[in-house]
Amino acid sequence: MSEEKKSLNFLEQIIEEDLANGLPKEKLRFRFPPEPNGYLHIGHAASICLNFGLGLKYNAPVNLRFDDTNPAKEEQEYVDSIQHDVHWLGFQWDQVLYSSDYFQQLYDWTIALIKEGKAYVDDQSSEAMAIQKGTPTEPGTNSPNRDRSIEENLELFLKMKNGEFDEGSHVLRAKIDMKHTNMHMRDPIMYRILKKHHHRTGNDWCIYPMYDWTHGESDYIEQISHSICTLEFKSHRDLYDWYVDQVFDETKLELRPKQREFARRNLSYTVMSKRKLLQLVEEGVVNGWDDPRMPTISGLRRRGYTANSIRTFSDTAGISKRDNVTDVALLEHCIKDDLNKTAPRVMAVLNPVKVVITNYPKDKEEFLNANYNDYEEGFGSRPVPFSKELYIEKEDFREEANKKFFRLKLGKEVRLKNAYIIKAESCIKDENGEVTEIHCTYDENSLSGSGSEASKRKVKGTLHWVSIKHAEKAEVRVYDRLFTDEAPDGHKDKDFKEFLNPDSLNTIEAFVEPSLKTAKELDRFQFQRLGYFCVDKDTTSEKLVFNRTVPLRDSWAKMDSK
RNA sequence: UGACCCAUGGUGUAAUGGUAGCACUCCGGUUUUUGGUAUCGUCAGUCAAGGUUCGAGUCCUUGUGGGUCAACCA
Numbered sequence: 221m222s223e224e225k226k227s228l229n230f231l232e233q234i235i236e237e238d239l240a241n242g243l244p245k246e247k248l249r250f251r252f253p254p255e256p257n258g259y260l261h262i263g264h265a266a267s268i269c270l271n272f273g274l275g276l277k278y279n280a281p282v283n284l285r286f287d288d289t290n291p292a293k294e295e296q297e298y299v300d301s302i303q304h305d306v307h308w309l310g311f312q313w314d315q316v317l318y319s320s321d322y323f324q325q326l327y328d329w330t331i332a333l334i335k336e337g338k339a340y341v342d343d344q345s346s347e348a349m350a351i352q353k354g355t356p357t358e359p360g361t362n363s364p365n366r367d368r369s370i371e372e373n374l375e376l377f378l379k380m381k382n383g384e385f386d387e388g389s390h391v392l393r394a395k396i397d398m399k400h401t402n403m404h405m406r407d408p409i410m411y412r413i414l415k416k417h418h419h420r421t422g423n424d425w426c427i428y429p430m431y432d433w434t435h436g437e438s439d440y441i442e443q444i445s446h447s448i449c450t451l452e453f454k455s456h457r458d459l460y461d462w463y464v465d466q467v468f469d470e471t472k473l474e475l476r477p478k479q480r481e482f483a484r485r486n487l488s489y490t491v492m493s494k495r496k497l498l499q500l501v502e503e504g505v506v507n508g509w510d511d512p513r514m515p516t517i518s519g520l521r522r523r524g525y526t527a528n529s530i531r532t533f534s535d536t537a538g539i540s541k542r543d544n545v546t547d548v549a550l551l552e553h554c555i556k557d558d559l560n561k562t563a564p565r566v567m568a569v570l571n572p573v574k575v576v577i578t579n580y581p582k583d584k585e586e587f588l589n590a591n592y593n594d595y596e597e598g599f600g601s602r603p604v605p606f607s608k609e610l611y612i613e614k615e616d617f618r619e620e621a622n623k624k625f626f627r628l629k630l631g632k633e634v635r636l637k638n639a640y641i642i643k644a645e646s647c648i649k650d651e652n653g654e655v656t657e658i659h660c661t662y663d664e665n666s667l668s669g670s671g672s673e674a675s676k677r678k679v680k681g682t683l684h685w686v687s688i689k690h691a692e693k694a695e696v697r698v699y700d701r702l703f704t705d706e707a708p709d710g711h712k713d714k715d716f717k718e719f720l721n722p723d724s725l726n727t728i729e730a731f732v733e734p735s736l737k738t739a740k741e742l743d744r745f746q747f748q749r750l751g752y753f754c755v756d757k758d759t760t761s762e763k764l765v766f767n768r769t770v771p772l773r774d775s776w777a778k779m780d781s782k
Numbered sequence: 783u784g785a786c787c788c789a790u791g792g793u794g795u796a797a798u799g800g801u802a803g804c805a806c807u808c809c810g811g812u813u814u815u816u817g818g819u820a821u822c823g824u825c826a827g828u829c830a831a832g833g834u835u836c837g838a839g840u841c842c843u844u845g846u847g848g849g850u851c852a853a854c855c856a
Contacts, residue, residue: 227796227804255856290855355852357784391854401785403852412854431856454787455851481787488793494856536805538795540788543849545791560819595819626817635815651841668815675815682815689856749816771818776817 223283229539229646231270231480235446248280248445250304250727252313253435255287256298256419258494259509260305260517262530266485269534271448272311281314283442288320289434291418293575299419301509303703305517310527319434320420322441326429327381328412329437329467330392334373339410340366341376353399359399360406366395377569382532387413392434396462404459408432438461439477450484451541452545458482485537486545489701490515491709491716505704505720511768512756513702513724523699524744524754524769526562529555545707552770559744559752559769564599565590567637568685568732568747570696570764572611574688577642579661580608585689589669590638602735607638607691611731613683617658619647624679624779629660633671634681637748641666641679663719684748693730694764697756698726736764744769 238478250271254264275282284306287295306313312588322729327385333339343364354360368376380390392411400406410433415426439447447460468476486492491500500506501512509516512523526678533554538547567590587603614780616627617632628634635641640662648657665674705711705719736745744754751771758765 229795251856257856287856293855334840349854350852353852355784359784360852388854403785406852409854414854428854430854432811435856452807452850453856455785481786485794536794538805540795542788542795544794547806548792553806556818563820592814624817637815641815669830679815681817684816692856746816746818749818751818761796767854772818774817779817 223701229581230541231446231448231482231539232274233275233471233478235274237551245278245280245310246444248274248278249282249314249430250446250448250584250623251283251439251442251444251583252278253285253449254352255289255290255293255437256295256302257290257293258298258498259301260486260514261492261494261497262517262520262533263485263492265309265517265530266387266534266537266539267448267450267684268306268311269424269531270482270539272306272313274446274448275314275536282311283317283440283444284313285317285319285442285639287431287435287438288318288418288420290534291414291416292426294419301518305521308521308527309517309530314327318420319429319438319440320418322434322438323425323429326434326437327439328608329439330377330429330433331374332379333466333711334392335370336393337370337568339392340368340373340395341380342366343376343391346388348507350389353403354398356403362398363407363596364405366398369539377411380411380427381425383415385413387415388636389413392427394462396459399756400458402455402458404432404456404464408459416622428610430534432459433463434455436477436479437466437753438520439479440464440467440473441750443473443475444477445475447479451481452484453479455767456480461684465508467483481541482539483536483541483544485539486543486707487551488545488548488706489703489708490548493709496709496716500702501700501716505717512697513699519685521742522757523767524559524742525555526558529558545710547700556752556772561596563744563746563752565594565748566592566733566736567604568694568736568750568753569611569684569686569694570698570728570730570731570747570750571614572731573614573617573655574657575612575642576639576657576659577610577662578645579664582608584608585687588638588667604638605687605734607687607689608686610636611688611691612636612658613685614655617644617655621657623774625777627683628660628681633642633663633679635666635668635679635684637682637684638668639685640664640668641674641677649742685730690734692737692764693728694732694736694766695758696730696753696766696768697726698727698728698768700724709738730766732764732766739764746772 252271262306352361391409393407396405398406410426412426510518510522533551585607590604591601592599621629642660642662646659647655665672702724703719704721708716708719739755752769755765756765
C-alpha cells in the first residue's frame with residue numbers, strides 16, 4: 221500500500237522534533253481547556269479537532285479540562301453544554317478535569333513560593349498598581365509592598381484565605397521584574413479575593429488563582445506535553461515558563477510542559493468573540509445560543525451541520541500562525557459534500573402554485589415509487605402520492621420564456637420528478653396578474669421508470685412537486701448569512717451590528733410530501749432541487765418545522781440574474 | 783517611540799535551500815429524469831529592496847504592512 225505523504229502542520233513538526241530529540245512517544249499528552257463561561261463555537265472546534273486529532277494521530281490521551289478559576293463567570297450549564305458538544309463532534313477524552321481540582325495543590329505551592337521570597341501580598345488599590353505597572357514602552361516601578369517580610373506575607377496571605385479581608389483589598393503577587401519588557405512579567409497577580417460561590421468548590425475558597433498561575437501548573441500536574449493555545453497567549457509564555465520553573469522537579473517527573481500558540485480560526489460573514497455572540501443573544505438579535513444562524517457548535521448542529529462536516533472543515537482549513545478569515549463558503553462546501561453523500565432526496569414545495577392536470581381522472585390517486593437516491597445504492601424508496609391537483613414552485617412556471625428556461629411554460633413539456641411528463645396548456649391569473657392556477661395535460665404513458673417508449677422521451681427540465689390533497693404543511697425557516705459584511709467586526713469606526721442582515725431569517729409555510737410526517741429532530745434531507753434541510757427541535761406532532769441548512773448550488777439563478 | 787509574532791493566487795493552506803502544489807471561490811466545457819452531483823478545464827500567488835548561494839518562498843540585513851501586550855478575565 222502506498223500511503224500518501226501528508227505534510228505536517230507546524231505543531232506536528234514541533235512534536236516530531238521533540239520525538240526526534242528523545243521525548244518518548246508515550247509521554248505525549250494533550251488537553252482542551254475551555255473556560256465554562258459560554259457556548260463553544262466553530263473557532264473552538266478548530267482547537268478541539270487539533271488537540272483531539274493529535275491524540276488520535278499519536279495515540280496519546282487528551283484531557284478535557286475546565287479552566288474554572290473565576291467563579292463570577294462560570295456555570296454548570298456551560299460545563300454540560302461543552303461536554304455535550306465535544307462528544308457530539310465525535311471525540312473521546314481521557315479524563316474530565318477541572319482547574320479547581322488543583323486549588324489545594326496550587327495553594328501549597330504558593331506557600332512555598334512565599335517562603336522563598338518569590339511572592340508578596342499587595343494591598344494597594346488596583347489603580348495604584350496599574351500606574352506602577354508602566355506601559356508597553358515604559359518600565360514599571362516597584363510596589364511599596366514588594367519588600368514585606370516573609371512572615372508578614374505569610375500572615376497576610378493566610379488572612380486573605382480565611383476571608384478576613386474584603387474583595388479587592390489584597391492580592392498576592394509574584395515577585396519577578398517590574399522593568400521587564402513583557403508586561404506580564406511585571407509582578408503579576410497570582411491570587412485575588414472573590415467571595416463568590418464556585419460551581420464545584422462551593423464556598424470552600426474565597427481566594428482564587430489567576431489564569432497564568434493555574435494553567436501551566438495544571439498542565440504540569442496532568443503531565444501535558446504540548447499545551448496548545450491561541451496566539452494572544454504568546455506573551456504569556458514567559459510567565460507560563462517562569463511559573464512552571466518554580467515547581468518543576470526534574471528528579472520526580474521528567475516532563476516539562478511547553479506552551480505553543482496557533483492563530484484562532486475566523487469565519488467570514490460572522491463574528492466569533494464570546495462577548496459579541498453573547499450580545500446577540502442578550503439583545504434578542506438571535507433566538508439563543510443555538511439559533512441556527514449562530515456560529516456556535518449548538519447553532520450549527522441545529523442548522524443541520526454534521527459533526528463530520530465540521531471535522532472536515534477544520535482539517536481542510538488547517539492551522540498556522542497568521543491572522544486569517546476563512547471563507548464561509550468552505551464550511552458550506554463541507555456540509556454540502558457530506559449531505560450529498562448521506563441525505564435522502566425528498567420533495568417539498570416552498571412557494572407553491574397550483575397545477576391542475578385536466579386529463580387526469582378527478583378522484584384518482586396513485587402511489588408512485590420514488591427512490592431516496594437515484595444514483596446510490598442502499599437508500600431505499602418510498603411511495604409518493606400523485607393526483608389531479610399538485611403544487612409546483614411558482615418560479616418553475618412562466619407563461620413565456622426563452623429557450624434557456626428549462627421549466628414549465630405554455631405549450632411546452634416538462635417532467636415531474638418520479639411521475640409523468642406534463643404540458644402547460646393555459647393559466648388563470650388574479651386581478652394583479654399573478655398566476656394562480658396552471659392547467660396542464662399529462663402523457664399517461666410517460667410514468668418514470670415504467671420502461672415505456674413514452675417514459676424514455678427526453679424533455680428538458682424536471683420539476684419537483686407535491687400532491688395538494690396529500691401534502692403536509694410545514695414551517696420552513698430559510699436562513700441567510702447573519703451579516704452582510706465579510707468581516708463585520710473588522711471596521712474600526714463601525715459597530716459590527718450595523719452589518720446585520722435584515723433578511724437572515726425568512727419563515728415560510730411550505731408543503732412537503734407525506735412521508736416526512738414521521739421525521740424526527742435532526743433528520744436531514746435534500747429537498748430536491750432546493751437544498752438540504754433538517755427537522756428543527758420546535759417540531760411537534762401537530763407541526764413540522766424544518767431549517768434550511770444550505771441551499772443547493774443554483775447555476776440557473778446566477779444565469780437568470782445576469 | 784518598546785518587546786514579541788506574522789507576511790505565498792480572491793480565501794485557506796503546502797513546498798523543511800532544488801519543478802510554487804492542494805482545497806474553496808469565480809468563470810467555462812461534458813454528462814445528467816435534481817439547472818444538483820460527477821467530471822474536465824481556464825484565470826490567478828511568494829510584500830519590497832539588498833545580501834549569502836551553483837540555486838532563495840525558504841537563510842541574513844533593512845524597510846513596508848498587519849497583529850499582540852498595560853483586566854483583581856480566560
